[in-house]
Amino acid sequence: MVKKIVLLGATGSIGVQTADIIREHPHEFSLIGFSAGKNMDVTRKLIVEFNPEIVCIQQAEDAKTLTAEFPATAFVSGAKGLIEIAVWDADILVNAVLGSVGLEPTLEAIKLGRTIAIANKETLVTAGHLVMNSAKQFGAVILPVDSEHSALFQALNGEKKDQASRLILTASGGSFRDLTRDQLKNVTVQDALNHPNWSMGSKITIDSATMVNKGLEVIEAHVLFGFAYADIDVVLHRESIIHSMVEFQDTSVIAQLGTPDMRVPIQYALSYPNRLPRPTAKRLDLAEISQLNFKKMDYKRFHALQLAFDAGNAGGTMTTVLNAANEQAVALFLDEKIKFLQIEEMIERAMDHHEVLSNPDLETILHVDAETRKSVKNMLK
Numbered sequence: 001m002v003k004k005i006v007l008l009g010a011t012g013s014i015g016v017q018t019a020d021i022i023r024e025h026p027h028e029f030s031l032i033g034f035s036a037g038k039n040m041d042v043t044r045k046l047i048v049e050f051n052p053e054i055v056c057i058q059q060a061e062d063a064k065t066l067t068a069e070f071p072a073t074a075f076v077s078g079a080k081g082l083i084e085i086a087v088w089d090a091d092i093l094v095n096a097v098l099g100s101v102g103l104e105p106t107l108e109a110i111k112l113g114r115t116i117a118i119a120n121k122e123t124l125v126t127a128g129h130l131v132m133n134s135a136k137q138f139g140a141v142i143l144p145v146d147s148e149h150s151a152l153f154q155a156l157n158g159e160k161k162d163q164a165s166r167l168i169l170t171a172s173g174g175s176f177r178d179l180t181r182d183q184l185k186n187v188t189v190q191d192a193l194n195h196p197n198w199s200m201g202s203k204i205t206i207d208s209a210t211m212v213n214k215g216l217e218v219i220e221a222h223v224l225f226g227f228a229y230a231d232i233d234v235v236l237h238r239e240s241i242i243h244s245m246v247e248f249q250d251t252s253v254i255a256q257l258g259t260p261d262m263r264v265p266i267q268y269a270l271s272y273p274n275r276l277p278r279p280t281a282k283r284l285d286l287a288e289i290s291q292l293n294f295k296k297m298d299y300k301r302f303h304a305l306q307l308a309f310d311a312g313n314a315g316g317t318m319t320t321v322l323n324a325a326n327e328q329a330v331a332l333f334l335d336e337k338i339k340f341l342q343i344e345e346m347i348e349r350a351m352d353h354h355e356v357l358s359n360p361d362l363e364t365i366l367h368v369d370a371e372t373r374k375s376v377k378n379m380l381k
Helices: 013-024 040-050 060-069 078-086 100-110 121-138 147-156 202-210 212-225 263-271 303-314 318-334 342-352 362-378
Strands: 003-008 029-035 054-057 074-077 092-095 115-118 141-144 164-171 232-236 242-248 253-257
Touching (some): 013 029, 013 040, 040 060, 054 060, 074 078, 092 100, 115 121, 121 318, 147 164, 147 212, 147 263, 202 212, 212 232, 212 303, 318 342, 318 362
Parallel strands (some): 003 092, 164 232
């Protein structure tokens, strides 16, 4: 049976690679709906190729334009449209949008008991307890798309989770892994966007350079797998070949390895519990690689990662503050309004000034998110 896919964030890095997987397996998957931002050229090409039932575009005027061009497809727009498309009749919702905008659509899809392939870590960081509690209540399945969490998911497959003692996430170290903090003072946006291993969007590449991305992944691992932060470690691994590991109580360690290619975890989430062939993909050749390197994480050098652990341990709305402050600060850096190291400075200031609210509801989370963004913008003044 062909699985019907709705894809949130079709024009982003994960979205484009998800479309590649659907393209490679037309007898397995059908893209029946997707959301896009403002990129009308790419949107039109996807509509022509996949003939979707519904499309969500950011601007209402663009939706009107596309309705006239493609009368067989339903068009919706904005935040309301994102929810409409998320609850469309499908087998899998792939959440690949950037930022906390993916939260409400995901929660609405969960209420319908859908399978959610989640690449939007901000949803889990901002409101992980709501997502997981709701998934349990409505029988929805949450499948991780991030390479690290897919690796952990695969390593835990068939094992007794209560016999696992530690999650070990690997980190490439990002664009600036070989620089000292003093050398980071004057790095440019272009410097930061040059990731050594992965091809990703600009926001996530900056997050990788600051190591906020790994911090968000630590929180996401806690949410998805229920491990205490004291039982989650991060290790520097330059080659990005081992995507993550699970240590068990008998000291055995199970790792998932592969070439750095996001299409592998994307395909696994779509095809789970089956594995489909990828004849065009590069196979892992350990003899060719010859060696794998590991290094203990320096939390003073990668201070933003420490902030993420602090936010996770504080719990409640603090992870919402971490995420919102980071999103706003990264946007300011990409606009060249602040320097690189000011990203973590702004995050830390926002966290320092926040009084944690425990077990927040959706309304509280959205309020804290908005207020944090506003406070970070005001820091420029």
